[in-house]
Amino acid sequence: MILLFTYLAIALLISFLCSVMEAVLLSSSNTYLAVKLEEGVKTAGIMLRLKQNIDRPITAILTLNTIAHTIGAAGVGAQATKIWGEAIFGIVSVVLTLLILVFSEIVPKSIGTRFSKQLSIPAGQIIRVMMFVTYPFVILSGLITRLFARHENEQTVSREELSVMASIGRTEGVFEEKEQKIIQNLMRLKSVSVSEIMTPRVVVTAADENMGLEEFLQKKQFLYYSRIPVYSGYFENITGYVFREQVFEKLAEDQVHLRLKDLRRDIVVFYKSKPLFNVWETLLDKKEQIAIIVDEYGGIDGIVTMEDIVETLLGFEIVDEKDKIADMQEYARDRWKKRKQKYDLLDTPPGPSTPLK
Secondary structure, three states: OHHHHHHHHHHHHHHHHHHHHHHHHHHOOHHHHHHHHHOOOOHHHHHHHHHHHHHHHHHHHHHHHHHHHHHHHHHHHHHHHHOOHHHHHHHHHHHHHHHHHHHHHHHHHHHHHOOOOHHHHHHHHHHHHHHHHHHHHHHHHHHHHHOOOOOOOOOOOOHHHHHHHHHHHHHOOOOOOHHHHHHHHHHHHHHHHHHOEEEEEEHHHOOOOEEHHHHHHOOOHOOOOOOEEOOOOOOEEEEEEOOOOHHHHHHOOOOOOHHHHOOEEOOOEEEOOOHHHHHHHHHHHHHOOOOEEEOOOEEEEEEEEHHHHHHHHHHHOOOOOOHHHHHHHHHHHHHHHHHHHOOOOOOOOOOOOOOOO
16 A cells, blocks of 8 residues: 555656746746846756757657656556556546546646746756756657757747737736837837838928028028928929028027038938838937938939937837828828917918928
8 A cells, every 4th residue: 555655656746846947947038038137046057958959858858748647547556456456447547537637737737837937046956967867768759859850049028928928917907008108119110111201292391592591581481390301492402401400500600601511411311101210220320300202213202300200119109001191191291280279380281392591
């Protein structure tokens, strides 16, 4: 009888440990382990390395678990037959199956999943011991796997997963609502074209580069923008932009003879299909705040500013690719109307067909 319970206890304990280790290995987060490693917990690196080549630890765990089940079932069955006879063998098998199901599968895997963070650090060392014990099987499994499986570097995290994690973090109270939106918008910047947030051509304010500084000052519509595009001859021929504060400085210095083209700065140009992230990156690199957006033929489609991008990132919800660009352009028009009401601008916004006198 003692030998029967010894076989049973050893089988259940080893199987329990294997199931806990398996659940922890599969449930532990690479991010959590990386944070712990940066905090100086060197043993977190053991689990990280195991997860990078997960086939080897899984082989060790499953091998040890299978051996425990096999020896336990054989030992318990043999002892039960010796004590009670073959008639009781069926009942013993049913009881053993239920015990293994509950105490070797359901309970340990629930514990491993529930406490994966707390157990992930010590689990790495335990699994490494298991791999040492079952080393021949680990090597054999690795050889077989290489014959049938192609080696591919799979991503451990994707943009979609980070976006979902932000939502989960908001639900669990880790992030505020605005923080969640910033993370999700940032993850989608590469999939959104600049044309979806630009100010459309019809509401762009621009000035003739031959305009004098005093005349510029008299035009009320120019006073509410820090950077104003300038064109030569006609609107489509935008040659750069002027910085409003620089115009004021030159006027304060009584340099009234200057024209806007004397203060003109080069302006960055992007195609309307350019991903918003790349536009943002380029503007940051060039230390610019404004850019012209053109279509595939070089015609002016609109403008985008760093303010537009920051608004998109911090508060404005980026539309899905199914949404129409026309909706975004309507948003830009509405935004212009709000600015018009706020600053008491002209009743009619200047556009490509409206001469600026």
